[in-house]
Each structure stands twice: as structure tokens, then as C-alpha cells.
Amino acid sequence: MHISIDDIEQQDKRYRTSFVNSLAGFRQAVLVGTIGANEIPNLAIFNSLIHLGANPALFGLISRPNKVPKDTLQNILETKYYTLNYISNNYYKQAHQTSARYQSNVSEFGEVGLTPIFNSPFPAPFVQEAVVKIGMKLEQTIEIELNGTILIIGSIQQVEIPQEIVSPDGFVKLTEQDILVSCGLDAYFKTEQIGRLTYAKPGVLPNEIV
């Protein structure tokens, strides 16, 4: 089926949102934990974590204009700190539920049934249930003027992770802890490893790393 830019522009808004969002493929959904001046822990699902670099270790998030995670962005700008908490099979409905439009004076943690924990002196709340928890510090925000979205760039400050899923070469085996991946606005998936491949060099087809 051939779909042109005109076809996409003429799609019904809800259809187009779902089509383009899911066409963008699988992404790492994370729960972003923050706390504001009102001292209410805030939790919001973001459906794409972006790897920007390893040294310094920088991850990005995309914040949409006029969307639910506005409290999250506000809190990050105010406090400079936030947490990334990976979503497992056993609480993905609670994670999805954080995208409901709760009032600013309500904590999504309590509403959806997840537990905030503070790992002092880190100033933002983690999700106790998450098997991988990352503490982040805001480095920069970049507004993308084409559509008003904001790229939030942060540096990794600390990582809580089960030792057994970190391979001797540094590779993190997220699949072994049932960490989910998302696609589109509302779909969640588990993963199964096909293979890891050797570093590619001209003239030699890659082999599987055993």
C-alpha cells in the first residue's frame, strides 16, 4: 500500500496520531519521577527514551506541547532532577494509567498504585517497583520550533540495576527482567533476543556473539 504525504494530512486526527506514532516503531517507555515546589511526587509515562551519548552519559526525552506530562517538565525545570524507571510486565497497566490527566495537586503514584521512594540525597522520587532505576540531572532543553516539542537532555547521575543482568562486557540484558517496550500510544510488548552480532568490518559478515 502506498501512502502519500497528502493521504497522511487528510487522515482523521485520531487515526493519523495512531498511525504516525506506531509507524515510528518500538521505543523504550519509561516512568519519569519528579517532585515540584508543592512537594507532591509526580509520575508520568514517556514513550521514548533517546540515547545521546555514553561519555558523558546523556539520555533525551521528548516532551510534547499541551500534553499530560506538563507537570513533569515544570518540575524538571524547577528542580533540575528527575528519575527514569523501567516498566515491567507486572505493572504496565499502572504505568499506562499515569498518562491520565490528573490535577497538579494529585500524585499519580497514589492514584495508580505505585510506590515512591527517595534515595537521599537524590532529590527526585524513584518507583520502588521498577527493577531498573536511573537518577538524572537536567543539562539542557531544546525547543524544536517545527512543532513546539521540547527535547529534554539529562546526564545519568546514578543507576540501580540487578547485577545479574549486566554482562561482563557492559551489555545490559533488559529482556531477562521482562522490561517492556512500547509502540504507538497504547501498545506494550515483551522482547526475545535473536542475537548479538560481532563488530562489523568490511569484507567479513558478522557472527553471533555467544
Next chain:
Amino acid sequence: MHISIDDIEQQDKRYRTSFVNSLAGFRQAVLVGTIGANEIPNLAIFNSLIHLGANPALFGLISRPNKVPKDTLQNILETKYYTLNYISNNYYKQAHQTSARYQSNVSEFGEVGLTPIFNSPFPAPFVQEAVVKIGMKLEQTIEIELNGTILIIGSIQQVEIPQEIVSPDGFVKLTEQDILVSCGLDAYFKTEQIGRLTYAKPGVLPNEIV
């Protein structure tokens, strides 16, 4: 296991690259097709496609400094057009192999064994083997000064996709065509859907969409 920012900074470079890259989670790997002034079709794997918005339909790619896909970035800047081709189970080794450091006067298509096709008048080459092919137009590049990476932003111009994987509500079922997801520098995974959830509203836990 607790890992601090100091621990990460003291990691061996290869270990850190693998650790931080895989910690960033699962992403949509795509093959980016371009053609330069030398008329040699170029193909490079990028391991993260970023959804930036549905209206206009904008996707992002991250280009690292001093890395293999330099020809790709150069070609995109020169011609303004490029293609995104999704990677299936049956040719993921060929896809990975495009990350080898081939000379600029060599076409990765021929070297790895994938077939370039042109869909006139679209000026960039698609991968014939890809079940989902997207034609993109460059809209903007943004340099992230923190580490010299470049965010390439493009708009969708055309999509070739099997009709049977587009749901009546617009959701694209990539899993049904064995479209792979990547993690880290060298790992590839297939996906299995856990569920799609209803739009989240305060006070009502989401249900699965059947």
C-alpha cells in the same frame, strides 16, 4: 547494584559505551538510504528512530560525530532526501554489516547484499527487501553542543507498507512482519504483544483493547 556517575566515568571506554547504550533500552533500528553527488547509493544502520510529532509527521535520527554514517549525513544535507527501511529477522545480519567502515566510493548495498530500488520521482534509494519503506525530506538539523551529536529532523513524504498490518484505527502492527528492535550496539530482538490499553482517564484503570 548501585552505580554512581563516578563509576560510569571510570569504566573502560568499550565497557561504558556498551553499558550506557544498552541501558538506554530498546529502540527502532532502521536502514537509512541516501545517494550522494557521486551517485553511489549509501546505506547505514541507525539504531534509534525518534517520533517527534504526527501533524506534521516528523521523525528524528541521531547522527554521532566521527562515526560511520558520515556519508549519510553528508548526502542528506546535500540532497535533502533519505529513506527509512525497517529491518526484519531475515536480513538483520546484512543490516548490521552496513555499520562497517566502508569507503565513500563503495555502496553498502552491494557489499552487504541488499537491493537498492528507486521509486521515481523520489530521489533517494529504498531497500527492496524492507517490508516498510518511508521516504523522508530533511526539515532541520540541530547540533547538540553537549557532545557534538546532530539531531536530523525530517518529514514523512511517502510510506510503503503492507495493508494488512495497518489496523482500522491506524495502529501499525510491526510485530506481524517480524520487524526487529535493537538494544545497545549489537543486539537484535523480536517482539510479542502483551496488550493494547484503552485511553487513560482519572479514576478508571485501563482495559485491554481486544
